[in-house]
Amino acid sequence: MNTPKWINEAPKKNSFRSVFKYGDPNGFKHPNDRLVEELKDKFGIEKDGFNKMESTGNETISEKIKSNISSDSFNVFKNICGEENISSKEYDRLKYSTGKTVEEAMKLRRGIIDKITDLVIHPRNKSEISQIVKHCNEQKIPIYVYGGGSSVNFGYYPENGGVTLVLATHLNKIISFNETNQTVRVESGMMGPAFEEALNNAPKLYGAKHEFTCGHFPQSFEYSTVGGWFITLGSGQQSSYYGDAGDLVLGVEMISPSGTIITKEYAATANGPKLLDIIYF
Numbered sequence: 008m009n010t011p012k013w014i015n016e017a018p019k020k021n022s023f024r025s026v027f028k029y030g031d032p033n034g035f036k037h038p039n040d041r042l043v044e045e046l047k048d049k050f051g052i053e054k055d056g057f058n059k060m061e062s063t064g065n066e067t068i069s070e071k072i073k074s075n076i077s078s079d080s081f082n083v084f085k086n087i088c089g090e091e092n093i094s095s096k097e098y099d100r101l102k103y104s105t106g107k108t109v110e111e112a113m114k115l116r117r118g119i120i121d122k123i124t125d126l127v128i129h130p131r132n133k134s135e136i137s138q139i140v141k142h143c144n145e146q147k148i149p150i151y152v153y154g155g156g157s158s159v160n161f162g163y164y165p166e167n168g169g170v171t172l173v174l175a176t177h178l179n180k181i182i183s184f185n186e187t188n189q190t191v192r193v194e195s196g197m198m199g200p201a202f203e204e205a206l207n208n209a210p211k212l213y214g215a216k217h218e219f220t221c222g223h224f225p226q227s228f229e230y231s232t233v234g235g236w237f238i239t240l241g242s243g244q245q246s247s248y249y250g251d252a253g254d255l256v257l258g259v260e261m262i263s264p265s266g267t268i269i270t271k272e273y274a275a276t277a278n279g280p281k282l283l284d285i286i287y288f
C-alpha cells in the first residue's frame with residue numbers, strides 16, 4: 008500500500024492553512040487506505056498522485072491589501088469599540104471573510120485571496136453594535152456578521168467590502184437563567200460547548216434543581232455559536248427529539264438599521280404568524 012504523506016503538523020502561524028484548517032490545529036483525521044484506493048480508482052489518480060502537492064497553504068499571508076474604509080469611519084469605529092477591538096490587518100480580514108466551503112479552502116491552499124472585508128470589529132455589547140449599524144447605514148457600508156465561522160454557504164462573503172462584526176470575542180455569555188420557565192437568555196456569540204457546559208452545570212452555576220441541556224448538537228457543535236445555529240435554520244443529531252434550532256428559541260433581540268426589534272418571549276401565541284417566525288423564516 009502506497010500511503011500518501013499526510014501532513015501531521017499544526018498550520019504555521021499567520022498562514023493560509025491556519026485559516027482554512029477546520030477544528031483543532033493539532034487534530035488530524037486522514038482518509039484510510041481503502042478510501043485512498045477508491046479515490047485513485049474513481050478519479051484516475053496515478054500511483055504517486057497524492058504525493059504531488061501543488062501547495063499546502065502553509066505560506067504566511069504577506070500581501071498588502073488596501074482597506075477601503077475611510078479614515079473618518081475608521082475613527083468612528085475606533086471611538087465606539089476601542090482600538091484594540093478593530094483590525095485592518097490582512098490576516099484578520101482574510102480569516103473573518105472565510106467560511107468552510109471546499110471552494111474557499113482550495114483557494115486559500117493555493118494562496119489565492121478572494122474578496123476580503125475592509126475592517127474586522129469585535130463589538131463588546133449591544134449598544135456598540137447599534138452605533139456601528141447606525142453609522143454603516145448612514146455611510147452605506149456593508150456589514151457582515153461572523154459567529155463561529157463554520158458557514159458552508161459563503162454566509163459572510165464580503166461581496167462589496169465593508170466591515171465584519173465578530174460576535175464570539177465578547178458577546179459570549181449567558182445573561183439570565185430561569186428554571187421555572189426552563190429558559191435561558193444568551194448572547195448570540197456564545198460557542199456551543201461553553202453554552203452546553205453552563206446548562207449542564209445549572210445546579211452549581213444558577214442554584215437549579217436539575218441539570219439542563221440545550222439539545223442542539225450539529226456536527227459543527229464545537230465551532231459554532233448559539234446565534235449562528237438559529238439564524239441558519241440549523242438542525243443537529245438530536246433535533247428529531249428536541250426540535251431544530253429555531254424551535255428552541257422563544258424570542259430574539261435584533262439590531263437593524265431601523266432600530267432594535269424585540270420579539271415577545273411567550274411559548275405560544277393564539278394568533279399567527281409571530282414576528283419571530285418571520286425573522287426566522
Ligand SMILES: Cc1cc2nc3c(=O)[nH]c(=O)nc-3n(C[C@H](O)[C@H](O)[C@H](O)COP(=O)(O)OP(=O)(O)OC[C@H]3O[C@@H](n4cnc5c(N)ncnc54)[C@H](O)[C@@H]3O)c2cc1C
Nearest residue numbers: 154155156157158162225226227231232234235236241242
Ligand atoms: C464540519 C461542519 C459540520 C456542520 N454540521 C452541521 C449540522 O450538523 N447541522 C447544521 O445545521 N449545520 C451544520 N454545519 C453548518 C454550520 O455549522 C451551521 O450553519 C452553524 O449553525 C453556523 O453557526 P456559526 O456560529 O458557525 O455561524 P457562522 O458560520 O459564523 O455564520 C453563519 C451565517 O449566520 C450569520 N450569523 C451568525 N451569527 C449571527 C448573528 N448573531 N446575527 C446575525 N447573523 C448571524 C452569518 O453572517 C452567516 O451568514 C456544519 C458546518 C461544518 C463546517
